[in-house]
Amino acid sequence: MNSCSRSLLTLGLASLVAVAACSSSSSTPAVGSGGSSGGSSSAALTASAPGITPTTITIGSHQPLTGPAAPGYSEIAPAANAYFQYVNAHGGVYGRKIVYTYHDDGYNPTTTSSVVHELVLQNNVYAIFNGLGTPTHLAVVSFLNSQKVPDVFVASGCQCWGETPSQYPYTFGWQLDYVREGKILGQYVAQHFAGKKIGYFYQNDEFGQDGVKGLDYQIPSSMVVSRQSYVPTNVNIAPQVAALHAAGAQVVVSFSIPAFTALLKLTSLKLGYSPQLVVSNVGSDPTTLAGLLNTFSKGAVNGGSLVNGIITDGYLPSAGDASNSWITLFKMVHDTYVPRLPFDGNVLYGEAAAYTFVSALFKAGRNPSRQDLVNAIQAGLPQGPAIGPYGYSTSSHYGITGAYIGTIANGVITQQGSALVTDTTSSGAISTFSGTEQSAPSDGIPPH
Amino acid sequence: MVEFLQLTLSGIVFGMIYAAIALSLVLIWRGTRLLNFAQGGMAMFTTFVALEIVYKTHSYWLGFVVALAAGLALGAVTELTIIRPTLNKPELNSVIVTIGLLVLLEGLAGILYGGQYRSFPTAFSQSGLHIGKTALGVGRDDVFVALAVLATTLILAVVFRYTSAGLRMRAAAFNATVARLAGIRVARVLTVGWALAGLLGALAGLLVSPSTYLYPDSMDAIFVYGFTAAVLGGLDSPAGSVAGGVILGVGLNYVAGYVGGGRGSDLESIAAMGLLVIVLMLRPAGLFAGAKTRRV
Amino acid sequence: MTDGGITGQALRIDGVTAGYGEVTALDRVTIEAKPASITAVLGANGAGKTTLLRTISGLVRARQGTITLGEDDLTGKTPEGTARSGVAHVPEGHGVIAELTVEENLRLGMLSRPVPRAEKAVRLDEAYQRFTALADRRRKLAATLSGGERQMLVIARALLARPRLLLLDEPSLGLAPRVMAQVLDLVASLSRESGITTVLVEQNAKAALAIADTGVVLNLGRVVATARAGDLAEDVALRHHYLGF
């Protein structure tokens, strides 16, 4: 492996000299675009697009590394970078190493705009990858599309990234969007808790609101006895929980981040109130939750047991499922490159997104232009670690379109039944996914 | 009715935490005529110190005591090193210095402890208390939180009112020149004031962190409400701080519980502003403004 | 009034220059005051009278020259330090802390040096006996006092410190003539009874000279005349020129 990558590097250096010698031959032909031309000696590596040199591919991102959204989310980019390092150490993408430059935006859209301008105009990145957050990314989506910069796998479940490829041709979603997620959870609740009183607890932004929209497509409004929202800056949710309690909700469906799922659990404890919790994927990571609840319940009950029995959904394998080949791969990468981070849902998310990106890069060809990447994704991507299929096409830039329902037991999400796929419309059916989940490639590099 | 009781009790608990922050701001305000924007950041930092101790020794109370001591030290050191040089400079300089300190502490906490949510242990059980079959909505630990703040406030009040150390501090706060002419080492008194404020902030951090998690910005929102409580009550009045804190805590709970049909939490900051504006329009120096507020 | 063994001592101000920023308020001022004497410092507004007192007590730092009280060198000491050396400075107009009670204001006078608890009670009792108006109001905020009562309060406080040197800045300012006379009488009798060296700054030169042993006239930061109080009061030219009476 090592000598192979070194020889590729030498090849790269040679071609760099060649390009320098040819000087201004700017119209580089796009070689092998869209195809699987993984052959070893076909064409020289060229600077085929901004951010691409014969030896490197520079991509950028905006992430909340500091500030209120940093807890949890600040793990994602380092985890993605860990996977890129793994790929770089194992031959790179056609010999090129991925350079991942992610800037802190503190989850402030104004700062996002500033750092993304810097990445695109100053650092000349090839693409923006996994930019995190709905309000933050909305601040740059028009700019990126006007600059024709691929804006791939936005780290947010907003419908805005996938719904309108005509408006944002360079932007692609990745994770399961919140409406689909709401529908899948809603169907489960409507079927399994018929006749019970349902309460909603949701973060009052597009994450929670879209989730509730999906829930409402499936759960008859007569069943819903209380709808309580919270804002992430206010940790005192006693009023909301008291209201759910007073309304007699027997099942609480929660579109919340992990900290607020834990607070919901804790505040319920103070009221002696124990409804069945159904929690969206974002807020149900067992590792994170157990950690947050452990010391809370000091003396009384232990954290792990508080998490047991929560119903949730998943669009990636559960981080605690050691028998899954993807988990084995990502755990190995984690242990090698970012061992100090907890191996939780956020790390898994970052690595899985990075895997998908590398997979798309391979598909874009040896010397891809920016458009080649867009075309490659629109032509559809292999499912990889995802539970459901990707929705990528020329008319849809949605990522993962399906998920399974699971129950948390002993720190692991145990899948209940098969994966379900659906669309984002109110009437669209929810159907069982007929395909099979793939297993991880043995060398950990996407097949090409 | 049960819901009303629950809202009131849990509002009082949060209100007492706002009161602790407010009280620490009042201590510094009375001594230095300065708003310490780093108060929340200092509390966050000392709570991280406590967490380290608790992890290492498995003793909550050791961490508790060390954090209080760290608060005292951090307050004193801050006053001696970066506040004192700014005191006879243009007034806003010291405010910007405290903002700088806040940012610095949040950055340092991020470097040393990382940016993740860390759960912080409680002194007592969080399981809810009941009267008969009625859940009160607060746990044993919440009772401890309220009592700890109340006790600290009372101790401070007694010290201030009845001891000569307290007299020195009050004299220095109200009229530095007269105090100096009476032989009081005003500079030292100011340092003590900052140290006590640091201690109170540390207490607030210890008490609130189980319900907010600990991370570099975790005290920001608490600080804002603590500041609001101090302004509501009147910045020269320790009693006002406690009243302001409780009024704010309970009031916001009612808004979140009864207004906006489940979306009241959106309206909380608007309600807090409304409350503040109404109070200040009626009493421009807070609810507990003294009879004589004219100052030369 | 028992004086606890402290008697007044000589104050020597030797060639002192002081000021604020680029302004020089005192220019090589030399004054000597005998133990247990009253020195009246006179002069127009801005002559440097207040600065003189502030320099003695350390609120303003002397740029050159020396100040000694008995054997003690006061030069360069902080206000806290001079207070501990036995200087009691009653500043102009602002001496009362309105937010404190009358008794708390009095207690401030006993903070500069350690005083046993029992002795404190004795001194307070004495003060209340002398100033009966204060005794009735001891639990009231000082803010509720009248101008004359406030002046009583600050003087009483200064005495509780058992000072060796008493600096009084305009004690009669803003008082009705009858009250003013009472205050100045009080100053005179204090000096006589307890042997405290007193430096008195007064606008009302005539009244001040009536109780003082020595008079010093300042003009634009310089000493223009030093003489026995009686002599000064009779120097018509000086009176017209500097003192306006």
Next chain:
Amino acid sequence: MRRALAGVLITAVVVWVLSVKLSAFRDFQIAEIAAYTTAVAGLTVLTGLSGQISLGHGAFMAVGAYTIALLMLHLNWSFYLVLVLAGLATAGAGAVVGIAAARLSGPYLAGATLMLGIALPSIANAYPGVFGGEQGLPVTLATPGFLGVSFPPTRWQAWLAGAVALVVLLALASLSRGRVGRDWRAVRDDEVAAALAGVNVARARVLAFVISAACAGLAGAMLAVITNLVAPGGYPVTLSITLLTAAVIGGIGTLPGAIWGSIVVVVLQTYITDLATSHGLSPTVGANIPVAAYGAILILVMLVFPQGLQGAIRKLLTGFAGATPLRRNPAPDESPEKEGTHELL
């Protein structure tokens, strides 16, 4: 006044040269600096001249930004008309706040404005139907046709924001030198004396808020154009505090100081971040080092240059003699109590 005009012209030329010579990203930064300067200049006048503090100026920026976004979105009016309207709308908001503020002293005003800065943007969250909720509203401004298709939009934004900033600076300079400015200073130094001298204290204080808010509104509108979006997340409390920081670091009460302060807050952060990333530090450490360094620099600047950067520059130019403090003119014998006390905040 002539000096101010000259200063503005020189700055205009410098901005023009830089915008043409430097890269598109630098143009973007110039535009950002100009927008910040507009807001900071208004704040420095409010606080430095009229003596009123505001910890909620970010809210006024939000008012300006939402005004421009809503009018452009729904009525499709010309940007230039809408920009003026945004300024006017914010001036109105400033009048309301100013009237309420006129009764409040230092820390109480600070507390009230801080809550304003927090509460106002959350209105956008509470009424998503009108304000687009947390996602906000898009703002787009096309580059005018006469510049040609290939003209970089960031350069046009830099020019536009620069022009707005310079016009504001010029207007504020002429105001502060005139009777209005004299009244403000009089009110700041001693309200009672000002009232006795015939100054309408309340009117002067409210006027300062109105003008300062209008500047913030224009700045908010420009920032919305530059970042293509108005969303509540863009107006956190930290924005308001950053504005105050810029004003004080630059030199409170001085208009050139507004420019220096804005450069510091816009460029310093990016610069330290780049420095930290380029040294390959671990991600959590790397992201937090700029934060810690920024805090340390704020403290140091205040300790080393108590009069702000403009004070330091002035000192340098006049050889240590000319830099006089803006506030505090100790009147020696008259007010000995002033010493060492902190009044405004």
